Amino acid sequence: MPEEVNLGKDEILRYSRHLIMPEVGMEGQLKLKKASVLLVGTGGLGAPLGMYLAAAGVGRIGLVDFDVVDFTNLQRQVIHGTKDVGKKKLDSAIETMSDINPFVELERHEVALTSENAMDIIRNYDIVVDGTDNFPTRYLVNDACVLLNKPNVYGSIFRFEGQSTVFAYEGGPCYRCLYPEPPPPGLVPSCAEGGVLGILPGVVGLIQATETVKLILGIGEPLVGRLMLYDALGMKFRELKLRKNPDCPICGEHRTIHALIDYQQFCGMPNVEAPAAPVEQTGDIDPVEVKAKLDRRDNFTLIDVREPHEFQICRIPGSVLIPLGELPKRLGELDPNAEFVMHCKSGVRSGKATDLLKQNGFRRVRNMKGGILAWSDKVDPTVPKY
C-alpha cells in the first residue's frame, strides 16, 4: 500500500489560497505533494520554475545543473543573488527554494545530463521540465522522455522571443516532430552570444510552471499539440498547431530510434571526449602579444567585429569596428596584403571573420584568442567584462 500523504497544519495554512479553490482543493494540493518534477537547468528558465514550483508545493523536485553562479547570470536568474556568485548553482537554488518552502523535498543531480545517465535520472520523476540552453541536451531530454513516456514541458528563449509547449504527453507530438533536425553549429546564436531580455525567461519559465502544475492537477487544457510563441516587443502571444509527425524517428509508428544516441554528434558538435585539437591553432594570437604589437607600433590593424552596442560597452584603444555582418560588404576597404588581427568578445565571431578574410585572399590575418574577455584578464583589467 502506498504511504498515505496528508497535509500538516502548517501546510494547510501555507496552501490556503489553493485549498479554497475547488479546482485545486485538498485533493489537488495532495496531488501536488505526491508529484515529482525534474528541472533540467537552474538558469534563466529554471529560476522562476524552481521558485514557483517549490512555492506551489510540488512534493519532490530534482535539479540538474553543474554550473557556478556568475555576475552575468544575475540579470535574469532570480533564484540566485549577488551573495551567491561563485557558489554552485545547485547550492544556491536549493537554498532559495528551501527558504520559500521547507516542505518540499529537493534532490541534487550535479551532473551534465548525458546519454549514459539521462534514463536513470529521468525515470524517477513524473514530469520533466526542460530549461537547458543547447540543442544536444534538448534532443537528449526529448528522446529520454519519449522512451520513458514522461511529459516534457518545453520552453526556449532568444532575445525577445520565447517558445513553449508540452511534448510527449500521452503519445502526443515530441520535439523531433517540431524540429526533426538541429541547425548546424554556429548558425543559431546562443543567449551568451545573442543576448536575452532578462525578464523573458521569467515569462516563458512561468508558462512552463503553469503547464506543469496543470498536468499534475489534471485541470484545464494542456499546451499539447500547440506551440505557444511569445513576442515581448510586440507583447503578443500566438499559437501554432503542432502535429505529431507520423514519420518521426522516435515517436512515429515506424520508429528507428530505440535508445539514446550520441547527441553531440547528432548536433554536429565536436565530441567532447575525442582527443583535443592542438591548442595552438595557426592563425591565433594571444592578447599579450597583441598588446606588445600595439606598444611597438607594428604596422597592423586590429579589427573589432562585435556590434556597435558592444563597442560602446568597452573597446581596445586603436581598434577599428567592423561588425561581422558588415564585413563581407566592406572587404573592399581592407588591403589584402596588409596585416590584421581580428577580435570580438570571446573569439568565436572573430574566428569566423578570420576565415572569411582568408577565403578572400588575405594572408596575414590572425584571430585574437579569447577576445576582449581575455584582454581584460591578461592585459587590462580596467576593461569591463560583460
Place this chain on the structure above:
Amino acid sequence: MARILIPTPLRQFAEKNDTVEVGGATAGEALTALTVRFPDLKKHLFNDEGKLRSFVNVYLNDEDIRYTGKEATPVKDGDTLSIVPSIAGGK
C-alpha cells in the same frame, strides 16, 4: 499579397523588418520573393538544393506547411506566413 512574419534572429538579414508583404501563389513563391528582396536571408531559409532547411518551420496562418503541401501550399491574399526557427536558449 501575403504577410510574412520574420522572427528576431532573422531580422538582421531583412533590414530589421519584422513583417514583409510579398506576392506569390504558393508558400514557396512567397518565400522566394522574400529572398529576392533580402538575398542575405536565402542561406538561412534554404539549403544548397533550394529546399527549406529542416530546422526552419513555416506556418501558413497556424498550420505547419509540412502537412499542407510544403512549398506548394497555396497562399491567398491576407494570409500570414510565419517563419519559426529552432531556438535553444534557456539560461
